[in-house]
Amino acid sequence: MNKMTVRDIEVEGNKRVLVRVDFNVPLDEKTGEVTDDSRIQATLPTIKYLIDRGARVVLISHLGRPEGKVVDELRLTVIAQRLSQILGQQVGVATNCIGPEVEKSVESLKSGDVLLLENLRFHSDEETGSASFAQALARLADIFVNDAFGTSHRAHASIAGIANYLPAVAGLLLEKEVKTLSGILENPAHPFAALLGGAKVSDKVGMVENIMDKVDCLLIGGGMAATFLKARSYEVGSSSFEGDRLDFTVKLMEDIAQQGMLLLLPADVVVTDSLSTKAKFKIVSIDSIPPDFRIVDIGPQTITNFSRELDRYKTVFWNGPMGIYEIPQFAEGTQAMARLLANLKATTIIGGGSTAEAVTEMKLAGKMTFVSTGGGASLRFLSGKVLPGVEALMDKEI
Numbered sequence: 373m374n375k376m377t378v379r380d381i382e383v384e385g386n387k388r389v390l391v392r393v394d395f396n397v398p399l400d401e402k403t404g405e406v407t408d409d410s411r412i413q414a415t416l417p418t419i420k421y422l423i424d425r426g427a428r429v430v431l432i433s434h435l436g437r438p439e440g441k442v443v444d445e446l447r448l449t450v451i452a453q454r455l456s457q458i459l460g461q462q463v464g465v466a467t468n469c470i471g472p473e474v475e476k477s478v479e480s481l482k483s484g485d486v487l488l489l490e491n492l493r494f495h496s497d498e499e500t501g502s503a504s505f506a507q508a509l510a511r512l513a514d515i516f517v518n519d520a521f522g523t524s525h526r527a528h529a530s531i532a533g534i535a536n537y538l539p540a541v542a543g544l545l546l547e548k549e550v551k552t553l554s555g556i557l558e559n560p561a562h563p564f565a566a567l568l569g570g571a572k573v574s575d576k577v578g579m580v581e582n583i584m585d586k587v588d589c590l591l592i593g594g595g596m597a598a599t600f601l602k603a604r605s606y607e608v609g610s611s612s613f614e615g616d617r618l619d620f621t622v623k624l625m626e627d628i629a630q631q632g633m634l635l636l637l638p639a640d641v642v643v644t645d646s647l648s649t650k651a652k653f654k655i656v657s658i659d660s661i662p663p664d665f666r667i668v669d670i671g672p673q674t675i676t677n678f679s680r681e682l683d684r685y686k687t688v689f690w691n692g693p694m695g696i697y698e699i700p701q702f703a704e705g706t707q708a709m710a711r712l713l714a715n716l717k718a719t720t721i722i723g724g725g726s727t728a729e730a731v732t733e734m735k736l737a738g739k740m741t742f743v744s745t746g747g748g749a750s751l752r753f754l755s756g757k758v759l760p761g762v763e764a765l766m767d768k769e770i
């Protein structure tokens with residue numbers, strides 16, 4: 373990575389270091405407790421690095437989409453509590469993220485203390501990228517560290533704007549994400565397979581185009597498989613497919629064939645006529661999907677086909693669930709792929725978002741080579757696009 377990191381700047385000497393983290397974690401609807409703390413855990417290396425060097429650590433994050441208003445359920449108190457537990461040190465919380473009160477709290481921190489400021493998105497100026505809001509944040513610190521890889525595709529005030537007013541460097545998580553994902557683009561070990569799922573082809577178009585000349589095999593599951601099957605003239609029942617992506621998909625399949633790449637589509641699928649938890653479902657071959665039924669998972673034959681194929685790859689990148697895995701009857705495809713990847717002797721890289729959540733829920737994250745903390749951000753990065761939050765950081769002197 374050609375950007376300076378926290379290792380390239382002097383943080384010693386009681387400096388105030390403002391760290392943008394992505395603590396946008398899922399919360400239990402009833403209790404409000406954090407249900408998956410992977411994103412919090414992932415920032416520990418940077419936070420500990422700074423504590424060990426005696427910095428005064430000020431953390432900033434968003435949570436949810438409160439759209440510029442204070443929403444009590446989206447306060448960061450519960451996150452500070454979880455961070456205190458896993459860090460083994462008290463983490464203070466402020467009631468705002470800018471202003472004289474916050475400046476005073478930061479000033480009174482002692483070397484090695486950690487303070488978490490309130491949800492940035494309680495201010496609409498955060499998402500509009502307001503310069504005055506970025507300046508107000510910058511007044512709190514001597515150095516800015518971006519460790520919020522998951523939000524680095526947003527040109528928000530706390531991600532990009534703030535770098536205009538403070539020396540700005542990457543945190544250790546952001547560095548690791550960029551290095552690992554760049555590795556896929558620059559020199560993946562071959563053969564290299566990409567397993568793609570999720571609802572829409574349109575979400576993945578940019579990435580597929582950018583990795584086309586690097587992958588040896590593309591395997592398609594999830595809702596997006598319907599568009600591929602339709603492009604091959606199969607009837608997909610009541611599955612939603614993207615009519616406006618059919619041309620792209622047909623062209624993509626032609627290019628794949630021309631390049632001698634392998635494309636694996638489902639051979640059978642799980643279909644249902646309702647999405648309730650008590651829904652009836654059946655397993656059918658792709659040439660006999662009934663008119664009123666929609667695809668909700670890959671079938672057992674497809675699981676076998678995908679598993680046999682993936683077994684021989686040296687690099688496997690996975691983004692997007694194989695079905696509607698939130699409903700237990702339609703989770704088998706996603707779970708089978710998670711178990712398979714966990715046991716492969718290959719470099720296994722999991723895109724963030726729902727794929728990462730599924731793998732974490734199954735307690736298999738530790739068995740993968742790398743699980744990204746960024747959903748939209750990792751897709752954007754793999755599309756070959758510059759992330760505003762990375763772009764804004766200081767270049768490394770060569």
Ligand code: 3PG
Nearest residue numbers: 394396437522523747748
């Ligand atoms: C995410 O979870 O996608 C990031 O935290 C960014 O959040 P956003 O999609 O609401 O901008």
Ligand code: MG
Nearest residue numbers: 725747748749
């Ligand atoms: Mg998002």
